[in-house]
Each structure stands twice: as structure tokens, then as C-alpha cells.
Amino acid sequence: MAQSAETYPRRIAIFDTTLRDGEQAPGFSMSVEAKLSMAKALERLNVDVIEAGFAAASPGDAEAIARVAEEVRAPTICSLSRTIESDIEAAEKALTAARRRRLHIFLGTSPTHREAKLKLSTDGVLREIERSVSSAQGRFDEVEFSAEDAIRTERAFLKEALECAAEAGADILNVPDTVGYASPEEIYELFRDLIASVRRPEGVIFSAHCHDDLGMAAANSLAAIRAGANQIEGTINGIGERAGNCALEEVIMALKTRQDYFRADTAIATKELFAASKLLGELTGQTPPRNKAIVGRNAFAHEAGIHQHGVLEDRRTYEIMTPSDVGVPSNELVLGKHSGKHALKARAAALGIELGADRLESVFTAFKELADKQREVTDSDLCALISGQTPGEAGWRLNRVEIRASAEARMNPFARLTLQHSRRGRVCEIGVGAAPFEAIFNALCSATGVSAMLDNIDVASASGSCRAEVRVAADGRVFVGAGEDPDVIIAASEALVAAFNHIEFARGASALAGAA
Numbered sequence: 001m002a003q004s005a006e007t008y009p010r011r012i013a014i015f016d017t018t019l020r021d022g023e024q025a026p027g028f029s030m031s032v033e034a035k036l037s038m039a040k041a042l043e044r045l046n047v048d049v050i051e052a053g054f055a056a057a058s059p060g061d062a063e064a065i066a067r068v069a070e071e072v073r074a075p076t077i078c079s080l081s082r083t084i085e086s087d088i089e090a091a092e093k094a095l096t097a098a099r100r101r102r103l104h105i106f107l108g109t110s111p112t113h114r115e116a117k118l119k120l121s122t123d124g125v126l127r128e129i130e131r132s133v134s135s136a137q138g139r140f141d142e143v144e145f146s147a148e149d150a151i152r153t154e155r156a157f158l159k160e161a162l163e164c165a166a167e168a169g170a171d172i173l174n175v176p177d178t179v180g181y182a183s184p185e186e187i188y189e190l191f192r193d194l195i196a197s198v199r200r201p202e203g204v205i206f207s208a209h210c211h212d213d214l215g216m217a218a219a220n221s222l223a224a225i226r227a228g229a230n231q232i233e234g235t236i237n238g239i240g241e242r243a244g245n246c247a248l249e250e251v252i253m254a255l256k257t258r259q260d261y262f263r264a265d266t267a268i269a270t271k272e273l274f275a276a277s278k279l280l281g282e283l284t285g286q287t288p289p290r291n292k293a294i295v296g297r298n299a300f301a302h303e304a305g306i307h308q309h310g311v312l313e314d315r316r317t318y319e320i321m322t323p324s325d326v327g328v329p330s331n332e333l334v335l336g337k338h339s340g341k342h343a344l345k346a347r348a349a350a351l352g353i354e355l356g357a358d359r360l361e362s363v364f365t366a367f368k369e370l371a372d373k374q375r376e377v378t379d380s381d382l383c384a385l386i387s388g389q390t391p392g393e394a395g396w397r398l399n400r401v402e403i404r405a406s407a408e409a410r411m412n413p414f415a416r417l418t419l420q421h422s423r424r425g426r427v428c429e430i431g432v433g434a435a436p437f438e439a440i441f442n443a444l445c446s447a448t449g450v451s452a453m454l455d456n457i458d459v460a461s462a463s464g465s466c467r468a469e470v471r472v473a474a475d476g477r478v479f480v481g482a483g484e485d486p487d488v489i490i491a492a493s494e495a496l497v498a499a500f501n502h503i504e505f506a507r508g509a510s511a512l513a514g515a516a
């Protein structure tokens with residue numbers, strides 16, 4: 001569909017509330033330092049507005065807003081506020097150092113909020129809006145007003161409340177689906193109506209703030225955009241009250257991928273999305289599920305044979321975005337019981353082993369037997385199969401790890417590792433390092449005789465289990481390893497042992513290639 005240059009694509013502002021609505025949910029609280037590092041990641045993403053907290057909620061929240069305001073310069077920094085004057089003052093103080101400051105005033109407008117929570121009549125609500133928004137004029141660069149529980153507010157009164165806020169000087173009118181109740185069709189119709197009929201000075205824009213109680217937050221936000229909203233509020237990984245807020249990465253990538261349909265886009269540096277999601281997981285200890293859209297581990301992983309074959313031929317067969325669009329280093333072909341010969345051959349080739357037709361046939365049979373017994377066939381398993389060894393028994397196995405650490409700064413932690421090797425038998429080594437993981441790594445280098453560097457170690461825990469992923473550099477390549485265990489030290493040790501096995505197998509790969 002042909003569009004004029006001015007209207008296509010329409011620019012949508014991204015208002016990030018990870019540090020306020022996201023952080024206020026149980027299990028997601030963050031220290032001031034953690035908030036600051038997340039705010040810097042949001043700045044790298046190029047979000048338009050960071051709602052850094054609710055200044056009047058606690059001294060910690062006020063301090064976090066002030067630190068973000070001082071150190072994060074590109075986006076507008078915002079504080080939430082009730083209509084009461086002391087809240088506005090707390091926000092004003094916390095935002096002093098910001099380059100650009102926004103006050104976000106909210107007040108419940110629905111009958112339930114007016115009667116049960118606020119004990120205010122409709123006139124009382126209008127008076128509060130008028131007084132607070134007027135009081136904020138001139139004290140901030142911009143003022144946003146949110147009609148809390150807008151979706152369950154009588155339509156005529158909602159319009160009156162929004163008109164009152166706009167007349168008092170609000171620059172942004174936010175229409176929250178506070179309880180995640182609306183459907184995309186309803187949101188579309190509501191925004192069409194409000195944008196067409198709410199009287200407001202020129203330049204005042206509409207914003208959507210959707211919660212995910214019925215799993216429709218992203219769809220509802222996109223419906224609001226189609227109806228003309230110019231700002232979307234949400235969080236990274238969709239964290240937030242109850243079932244969470246709109247997951248910003250979903251809306252951002254939907255707009256980018258389907259610009260033909262939405263005819264709108266954002267200024268987001270999408271290649272930073274995965275890093276921001278990962279950082280949030282590390283800071284809160286809550287990683288998104290594997291199948292989470294855009295940022296989950298499976299978002300660009302393929303196991304089914306038909307899919308792997310398609311992606312190996314041309315990734316567009318099963319991928320509508322490239323992993324690098326969102327900052328994921330590459331797509332992942334997971335070898336499991338659904339994988340086919342194409343994927344097996346490609347993985348062996350990536351390890352430096354070219355399998356001829358006959359060898360491929362026999363390795364594939366052994367591979368399928370193994371894949372029926374275990375969820376994922378690793379590179380080590382594959383190399384063991386190709387070399388005719390029993391997977392799990394080839395290479396190094398961790399028998400025992402002991403850590404000794406002292407609270408005294410002068411003593412570095414040390415690790416004692418007991419390993420079993422398929423040919424070398426039992427090996428016991430000690431390593432010392434600045435941190436326990438480094439001590440384990442150094443013990444492994446001594447035990448295996450491999451000279452390597454620890455590039456990165458990631459540890460995430462969920463439902464009583466820890467998962468560690470490591471990257472180890474050796475021989476001019478990077479080897480990855482993963483381990484899972486309820487104990488974080490064992491999970492990390494298993495991951496390191498797996499990486500060292502990959503190094504050993506890769507070193508033997510050229511010999512295997514000749515034989516294969």
C-alpha cells in the first residue's frame with residue numbers, strides 16, 4: 001500500500017516502566033545499583049522514556065530515580081506520582097538532575113476505584129485531576145496523566161476526566177487497562193473514539209498501558225497503535241504486576257517485522273533487546289521461559305528435522321526475523337529426537353568432521369537411540385558417537401567439587417576437583433582464583449593440561465534448579481558448555497567440564513575426520 005513519506009512509518013514512542021511497574025511485582029525488586037545498570041541498558045536500547053520509579057513510595061525509590069536522572073542522559077526520566085502535593089514534590093526533587101523530566105500522575109476513574117478505593121464522587125475525581133495537573137505545570141518538562149482502570153470507566157466520564165487533564169496542561173493522556181481485561185477489538189474501538197472526540201490542545205498525545213492478565217497485553221497495545229496511539233508503555237520481558245505488563249520486545253519487533261501492516265515503527269536499537277532481557281534476568285534472578293517470544297532461549301532454536309532441514313537450506317523457511325535483529329548471536333539447531341540427518345551432518349561439519357554417506361547412516365542410528373533416552377544430544381555426545389565411544393563415558397566427568405572460601409579478603413578461594421577421564425582415569429587437582437568459579441576453572445586447566453581463558457559465565461536459577469552456561473576460549477575458538485543442578489557450584493562445574501570436553505573433542509576432530 002503506497003504511503004506518503006510523512007505518514008509512513010508513524011513513529012511510536014516507547015515508555016519503559018521496567019523499573020517501576022515491573023520492579024513493584026513480587027520477586028522482581030532491584031537495588032539502586034541494579035536499577036542504574038538496567039537504566040543504562042534501556043538507554044542503549046534508545047527508549048524514549050524511562051519511568052525510573054515512584055519517588056514518594058520509599059527513600060530507595062527516590063534515590064534510584066535521582067541516580068538514574070544523574071547518569072542516564074538520553075531518554076526522558078519519569079517518576080510516578082499520586083495526585084497529592086507531597087508526591088509531586090518528591091518526584092520534583094528526585095528528578096532535579098534529569099536532562100528532561102516527566103511527571104506521571106495517576107488517579108482511578110472507574111466506579112470500583114472511585115467508590116471502593118478513593119471514596120470520591122466523579123466531581124471529586126475531576127477536582128483532584130485539575131488541581132494536581134495544574135500544580136505540576138512549569139515544574140516538569142512534560143506531564144502525563146493516567147486514568148487508572150480506564151477500561152472499566154464509564155465512557156462519558158473517561159472522556160470528561162481526560163479532557164480535564166488536558167485542559168489543566170497534561171501533554172500525554174494515558175489509557176491503562178490496569179486489570180488486563182480488554183480485548184484487541186475493544187481497545188481499537190476505544191482509542192478510535194477517544195482520539196476522535198476528546199477535546200485537547202494540539203500536540204497532546206494518547207498512550208496505551210496494557211496488563212497481561214488474559215495474555216492480550218501485546219495484542220492490545222498493537223491495537224491501540226493501529227487506532228492512533230502514539231506512545232506504548234510496557235516492560236522488558238513483560239515483567240510487572242500480577243501477570244505482568246505488555247512485553248515491549250514483542251510490540252517493538254511486531255512493528256519492525258510487520259511494518260507493512262502496522263505502518264508504524266519505533267526508534268529502538270533492536271539489536272540491544274536480547275542483552276537488555278538477559279541483564280534483567282541476571283539482576284532479578286528471573287529468566288524468561290524458553291518459549292518466550294523474541295528473547296526466550298527457543299525463540300531462534302530448532303529441533304524438528306523438517307524445520308532444521310528448512311533452516312539449513314534457507315533460514316526464512318521457519319524464521320521471520322534474524323537472530324541478529326534482536327542481538328542473539330546465531331540461531332541454534334538443537335540436536336534431539338526430532339532432528340534429522342541434515343542437522344546431524346551440519347553439526348558434525350561445524351565440529352570439523354565431514355561424515356561420508358555410510359558413516360552418516362551408522363552414526364545417525366546410534367544418535368536416534370541416544371536421543372530417545374536424553375532430551376538433548378550435545379557436541380560431546382556426538383563426538384563420542386562418531387568415535388565409537390559411549391556418550392557420557394567419553395572425556396571428563398565430574399566426581400566431586402569442594403570449595404573453600406574465607407570472608408577475609410587476603411585469602412583467595414580454592415577449589416579441589418575430582419574428575420574421571422575415560423582413558424586417564426581418576427584425576428584430582430586444586431585451583432586458586434579470585435572467585436570460586438575462577439578457582440574451579442584453574443583446577444580444570446591443571447587437570448586437563450589445557451591452556452584456556454574463561455570468557456563468560458552465566459548462572460540463572462528457576463524453580464529450585466540452577467543453569468550455568470560458560471564460554472571458554474582455547475585454540476583460537478570459543479567453546480560453550482552448560483550444566484544444571486540445584487547447587488550453583490555443581491551446575492557451574494558441570495558447565496566448565498562440558499566446555500573442556502568440547503575442547504578435547506575438537507582437538508581430536510581432525511583425526512576423526514580422516515577416519516570418518
Ligand code: KIV
Binds near residue numbers: 106178209211
Ligand atoms: O496499571 C496501571 O493502571 C498503572 C498506572 C499507574 C498507569 O500502572
Ligand code: ZN
Binds near residue numbers: 021176178209241245
Ligand atoms: Zn500498570
